[in-house]
Amino acid sequence: QGEVGIIDKWLKKHLLMYMAATRHPMILSIRDGSINISCxxxxxxxxxxxxxxLVPFVASVLIKAWNDSDDSNTDVEVILSGLASLKDEISWFQNEASNWGVQLSHIVAHKATGDYCRFLESLMLPEVEFTISITAYWAIEVVYQDAFTHCLEDDAKTPPELQETCQRWGNDEFGQYCQSLKKIANRRLEKCSDDLLVKAEATFLRVLEHEVQFWNMSAMVE
Ligand code: HMH
Structure with a gap:
């Protein structure tokens, strides 16, 4: 703590893009209770x-950690715990969908979802370095962690029926998990080549763009 890593520098430099992803109108509408339930x-x-x-993507990050991380024991453990928790997360979606009367078997991917999933697939290729994929993984998780934590602040008016959703990504344990991913990414970024650093920063920005498109699509402002 206290020491400013590469990721904190990026967050400062790209604060507007980061806020576009984490303080999107859709998130603000959850927070102020004005959200349209169909969104x-x-x-x-x-x-x-x-x-x-996300499951095969995180699995690909795990394999890269195993193969070429300089501290692979703890890196593999951190990533494995994220992979394992996706099982519970998928069950949560199935349960939540049934509560809301959403038929998951009939869901067709919208453009933003397809684009984001294709982006994940491109990151799964073996030639994509661990530094790049762990940076993307951290960014993907931290956007939800930050956005949903915002909906749980004391002055938030998040509707009671959406509190549990916000808790999924806004809880302290998930916050700690994102910190662990950030530490791994920062450690790798500190010692990678300038060329890779530029690629990693661009990957971070692409995650933010996909997140904004994803919220836009959900809010039907696409
Ligand atoms: C679109 N981004 C999107 N969905 C998620 N569930 C997360 C990030 C966090 O896992």
Whole structure:
């Protein structure tokens, strides 16, 4: 703590893009209670598709950690715990969908979901370095962690029926998990080549863009 890593420098430099992803109108509408429930249902179904696509992506990050991390024991453990928790997350989506009357078997991917899933697939290729994929993984998780934590602040008016969703990504344990991913990414970024650093920063920005498109699609402002 206290020491400013590469990721903190990026967050400062790209604060507007980061805020576009973490303080999107859709998140603000959850936080102030004005959300249209049909937008929430759209998000739920599309995010279920996204989270399923996240499984092989996180598995690919795990393999890269195993193969070429300089500290692979702890890196593998951290990534494995994230992979394992996706199983519970998928069950949560199935349960939540049934509570809201959303038929997951009939969900078709919207453009933003398909684009984001294809981006994940491109990152799964073996030639994509661990530094790049762990940076993307951290960015993907921290956007939700930050956005949903915002909906749980004391002055938030998040509707009671959406509190549990916000808790999923806004809880302290998930916050700690994102910190662990950030530490791994920072450690790798500190010692990678300038060329890789430029690529990693661009990957971070692409995650933010996909996140904004994903919220836009859910809010039907696409
Ligand atoms: C679109 N981004 C999207 N969905 C998620 N579930 C996360 C990030 C976090 O896992």
């Amino acid at each position: 929430f249902k759209t998000w739920l179904g599309q995010d279920y598709l996204f989270v399923r696509a």
